[in-house]
Amino acid sequence: MDNIGSLVGLAMNDQAGAIDYLKGAPRRVTKEAAATGSAAHDVFERLARGE
Numbered sequence: 010m011d012n013i014g015s016l017v018g019l020a021m022n023d024q025a026g027a028i029d030y031l032k033g034a035p036r037r038v039t040k041e042a043a044a045t046g047s048a049a050h051d052v053f054e055r056l057a058r059g060e
Contacts, residue, residue: 016030016031
């Protein structure tokens with residue numbers, strides 16, 4: 010986890026907010042992976058078309 014200090018600060022001030030942040034982690038990771046996959050798919054399609 011890259012931002013543990015921020016999460017600890019959030020947990021100390023807003024426990025419910027920290028829990029919501031952690032619950033949303035899978036969606037953040039999935040969204041980033043989907044964007045990467047879409048970009049790669051676009052590149053490979055263009056390569057297959059000879060562009």
